[in-house]
Amino acid sequence: MLAAIRRGLRRGALPDDQAMALRARLAAHPRQPIPARSRVPRPAQIDLFQRNVEKEFATLQRVPDAAAVPEAVARYLAAQNLPPSLAMAPHPELQALPWADHPMLTLREGRGQASDLVSLQHGYAGIAETGTLMLPSAAQRPATLNLLSETEIVVLRTSRIVGPYEEAWDLLRAERAVPEGGMLPRNIMFVTGPSRSADIESVLELGAHGPRRLHIILIEDDPAALG
Amino acid sequence: MHATSTTFPQNAARAMADASLQKAMARTKPMFPARRAAAVAALPEFEALRETGKQIKNHTLANLDFYLETFAANVERAGGHVHWCSDADEARAAVLKICQDAGARTVTKGKSMISEELGINKHLEAHGIAPVETDLGEYILQLRDEPPSHIIAPAFHLNREDWEASFRKSHTDLPADRVFHERRDILTEARTRLREKFLAADVGITGANFLIAETGSSVIVTNEGNGDLTQTLPRVHIALASIEKMVPTLEDCTSLLRLLARSATGQDFSVYTTFSTGKRRPDDLDGPDAYHVILLDNGRSAMIGTEFQDMLRCIRCAACLNHCPVYGTVGGHSYGWVYSGPMGSVLTPGLIGVDQAGHLPNASTFCGKCESVCPVKIPLPKMMRHWREREFERHLSPATARAGLRLWRWFALRPQAYRLATRAAAWAMARLSRKKGRFADLPFAGGWTDGRDLPAPEGETFFTRYAREQRAGRA
Ligand code: SF4
Numbered sequence: 174m175l176a177a178i179r180r181g182l183r184r185g186a187l188p189d190d191q192a193m194a195l196r197a198r199l200a201a202h203p204r205q206p207i208p209a210r211s212r213v214p215r216p217a218q219i220d221l222f223q224r225n226v227e228k229e230f231a232t233l234q235r236v237p238d239a240a241a242v243p244e245a246v247a248r249y250l251a252a253q254n255l256p257p258s259l260a261m262a263p264h265p266e267l268q269a270l271p272w273a274d275h276p277m278l279t280l281r282e283g284r285g286q287a288s289d290l291v292s293l294q295h296g297y298a299g300i301a302e303t304g305t306l307m308l309p310s311a312a313q314r315p316a317t318l319n320l321l322s323e324t325e326i327v328v329l330r331t332s333r334i335v336g337p338y339e340e341a342w343d344l345l346r347a348e349r350a351v352p353e354g355g356m357l358p359r360n361i362m363f364v365t366g367p368s369r370s371a372d373i374e375s376v377l378e379l380g381a382h383g384p385r386r387l388h389i390i391l392i393e394d395d396p397a398a399l400g
Numbered sequence: 401m402h403a404t405s406t407t408f409p410q411n412a413a414r415a416m417a418d419a420s421l422q423k424a425m426a427r428t429k430p431m432f433p434a435r436r437a438a439a440v441a442a443l444p445e446f447e448a449l450r451e452t453g454k455q456i457k458n459h460t461l462a463n464l465d466f467y468l469e470t471f472a473a474n475v476e477r478a479g480g481h482v483h484w485c486s487d488a489d490e491a492r493a494a495v496l497k498i499c500q501d502a503g504a505r506t507v508t509k510g511k512s513m514i515s516e517e518l519g520i521n522k523h524l525e526a527h528g529i530a531p532v533e534t535d536l537g538e539y540i541l542q543l544r545d546e547p548p549s550h551i552i553a554p555a556f557h558l559n560r561e562d563w564e565a566s567f568r569k570s571h572t573d574l575p576a577d578r579v580f581h582e583r584r585d586i587l588t589e590a591r592t593r594l595r596e597k598f599l600a601a602d603v604g605i606t607g608a609n610f611l612i613a614e615t616g617s618s619v620i621v622t623n624e625g626n627g628d629l630t631q632t633l634p635r636v637h638i639a640l641a642s643i644e645k646m647v648p649t650l651e652d653c654t655s656l657l658r659l660l661a662r663s664a665t666g667q668d669f670s671v672y673t674t675f676s677t678g679k680r681r682p683d684d685l686d687g688p689d690a691y692h693v694i695l696l697d698n699g700r701s702a703m704i705g706t707e708f709q710d711m712l713r714c715i716r717c718a719a720c721l722n723h724c725p726v727y728g729t730v731g732g733h734s735y736g737w738v739y740s741g742p743m744g745s746v747l748t749p750g751l752i753g754v755d756q757a758g759h760l761p762n763a764s765t766f767c768g769k770c771e772s773v774c775p776v777k778i779p780l781p782k783m784m785r786h787w788r789e790r791e792f793e794r795h796l797s798p799a800t801a802r803a804g805l806r807l808w809r810w811f812a813l814r815p816q817a818y819r820l821a822t823r824a825a826a827w828a829m830a831r832l833s834r835k836k837g838r839f840a841d842l843p844f845a846g847g848w849t850d851g852r853d854l855p856a857p858e859g860e861t862f863f864t865r866y867a868r869e870q871r872a873g874r875a
Contacts, residue, residue, distance in 0.1 A: 181704030284685040372537035383625025
């Protein structure tokens with residue numbers, strides 16, 4: 174196959190200097206032009222994230238600090254008529270929340286199961302450009318929690334909201350790929366709204382194979398983001 | 401997949417007489433262009449990004465050998481395996497062996513055009529392994545034993561009644577008199593049915609929208625989440641990818657993703673865009689124990705260095721299908737193989753031969769709409785013309801077409817005779833159309849007038865009119 178490609182390109186294997194230049198390009202992974210829409214001051218960036226999240230049929234609630242999350246979860250479940258029981262990502266930030274104040278909430282920590290009605294996921298980053306969540310897999314953030322439940326709740330901090338996707342890649346490279354031997358996590362999901370299909374007569378219906386509802390609880394931990 | 405592209409004219413005639421297909425097309429046809437236009441209008445940089453996308457793909461193709469080798473090394477480093485397959489037979493054998501080694505009984509599948517190209521379902525079935533399509537559109541087509549008619553909306557040709565009838569016929573364990581009040585009820589039935597399949601499958605097969613050399617990742621883009629369930633739950637994940645899916649870096653991929661969803665469905669971004677790299681890590685709680693990439697050539701490397709190389713930039717967004725008047729009239733099945741519309745007319749002859757698919761490049765009005773919406777600026781009409789030339793050189797066009805062209809050549813080399821003949825013809829046709837200005841039927845031109853009227857000339861040729869206006873000082 175390589176020989177056939179080289180015949181088409183009318184050359185042999187790349188000469189060393191050209192291969193070096195390509196390796197340098199991979200190492201530098203230069204950014205291509207980035208749309209201007211997310212290059213705005215922090216408070217506007219958070220608003221843009223929220224607007225895009227809502228445009229894509231997800232919901233978002235802001236809370237002043239982490240301590241307010243269990244209360245927000247309990248209220249959301251009650252409002253949606255959902256049972257007070259959650260499959261929760263075993264992430265230290267979620268484990269540290271004051272769940273004891275809400276004894277009626279039942280938590281199961283671990284990966285997603287087919288019987289889960291509601292999952293609670295830890296948000297790694299939010300991308301304002303399109304209201305997208307970046308959810309890289311880890312022992313603390315199992316991918317199945319994004320897929321099997323009917324309703325997914327994601328807890329995200331405003332300090333983790335970036336403008337374009339490229340800034341999310343920068344975070345991931347520095348925090349995950351570099352310490353993990355240059356390898357990306359096994360699975361990185363970018364999630365924009367709840368699952369949907371337009372396969373029946375091109376009409377959009379929410380709730381295909383993944384969650385029917387996506388709810389984001391946003392902890393306002395970034396002073397610069399407060400307008 | 402067995403090709404029926406040789407009978408394109410007959411396929412198209414049948415499609416035009418098919419009331420149910422025409423009903424489905426009439427309803428859905430306008431939707432895609434409107435959605436794309438809105439998404440493009442909302443991103444001022446879209447035009448500039450098309451050029452970026454083109455450059456990224458051109459750079460990758462010019463160094464494809466290097467990037468494929470880099471990709472393969474990075475997949476292996478992450479604990480995955482790459483299978484280099486030069487044709488469909490090798491790829492089918494590789495997939496079957498992986499499934500057999502895993503002791504697989506059922507296989508779930510995400511949407512993949514490569515899978516259609518390989519005809520992988522029939523191959524697995526023949527060896528006692530049950531494949532289950534999980535994309536909603538692909539699922540109903542599997543129930544109906546039909547091929548997809550559109551590269552991103554496979555059940556484009558079906559109406560709601562067709563869905564209900566197929567579900568009643570196939571899901572016989574459910575009450576026969578159940579009512580589907582709305583489309584959502586159809587969706588819910590499929591969701592429940594397929595959930596069991598996801599959980600039972602031993603192997604998951606997906607396609608890949610992109611492969612990333614820098615990281616050894618395969619990328620899928622879906623709205624339903626079926627592709628993610630397919631690649632996350634079973635013990636083994638196989639990604640089917642043709643070699644032109646390659647891009648160098650995450651940043652390059654990101655730029656193309658900005659173009660893809662907008663061009664395809666008019667979304668800013670698809671619901672799930674997922675990067676898979678290697679197998680499950682030691683402390684992961686989920687994910688497959690094995691990760692395989694099938695790297696398929698199947699005729700693509702032979703397009704490199706030819707006038708058809710640009711076609712390998714294609715990111716399968718389907719914008720060219722959605723804006724094509726021919727596709728919109730005859731539907732996807734008429735094209736007779738996996739790929740349809742303008743991209744199919746260029747790619748299919750390249751992959752299965754112009755002798756098999758020589759009709760397809762003729763299925764064009766050369767209106768140029770496809771090229772103008774293509775997110776990576778592929779000159780589709782020009783390449784269709786190249787195929788026509790090749791077909792002509794190889795004497796594959798019918799004798800009448802060649803005789804007609806020879807006659808035209810004789811006149812074209814003799815301008816006086818040409819003007820005389822066209823003037824006579826224009827005059828005669830204007831008289832014949834009896835002032836209605838159109839022909840609904842014309843001797844020797846049935847192929848044209850069956851699907852549309854031919855506007856009649858006004859009785860004057862361009863040359864006569866030009867000469868007249870020159871004299872009047874207006875030209
Ligand atoms: S040829 Fe262009 S418009 Fe058509 S599917 Fe490919 S990328 Fe999209």
